[in-house]
Amino acid sequence: MAKQTTPKQTASLGENETLNGSNTLPALIEIAPDRSVQLGEVVLEAFHVSGLTAEAWNALLEAERDSLLNAAIEALKASESRKASGGPAFKPFEFGPRAKQEIRYGGKTYAPGERLPADVDDTTLDELDEIDAI
Numbered sequence: 001m002a003k004q005t006t007p008k009q010t011a012s013l014g015e016n017e018t019l020n021g022s023n024t025l026p027a028l029i030e031i032a033p034d035r036s037v038q039l040g041e042v043v044l045e046a047f048h049v050s051g052l053t054a055e056a057w058n059a060l061l062e063a064e065r066d067s068l069l070n071a072a073i074e075a076l077k078a079s080e081s082r083k084a085s086g087g088p089a090f091k092p093f094e095f096g097p098r099a100k101q102e103i104r105y106g107g108k109t110y111a112p113g114e115r116l117p118a119d120v121d122d123t124t125l126d127e128l129d130e131i132d133a134i
Contacts, residue, residue, distance in 0.1 A: 017054040019043050022066050029073055032080035039069075046072040049115075067114055096120045097134040 021043050030036045046068045047057050057065070096116035103110045105124070110116055116134070128134045 014054065019047055019054060020058045020065060022069055023062065024066055025069060031073065031076045032084060035080055037076065042069055042072050064113065071115060097125070099134060101133050103128065103133055
């Protein structure tokens with residue numbers, strides 16, 4: 001069973017609801033040499049981005065949930081890297097559209113329901129939309 005996390009209560013998370021976390025990710029995740037975040041924070045942010053209900057989130061296969069969590073971690077790392085280099089800060093949990101079918105992009109395969117990265121170029125997005133892949 002996945003680690004359970006009890007994040008701060010929000011409008012979309014009931015008082016007695018918990019969100020499944022991950023059995024494969026550590027409890028503390030380093031996103032920069034001097035900055036770590038708790039798995040619970042990553043779970044809560046990925047949950048909000050997913051748009052799922054708590055019940056649907058908890059029903060995800062662990063691999064699907066871990067994919068969403070890893071995307072959130074990568075977004076956090078990118079945000080920290082930009083801050084460290086003096087670049088403009090951006091919202092760390094920005095994602096592209098959801099895949100409707102399996103998509104191979106940038107050396108990675110995205111399963112149906114997974115979000116593509118936010119930096120997919122417009123031409124590629126148009127092509128994917130034309131074939132109803134997103």
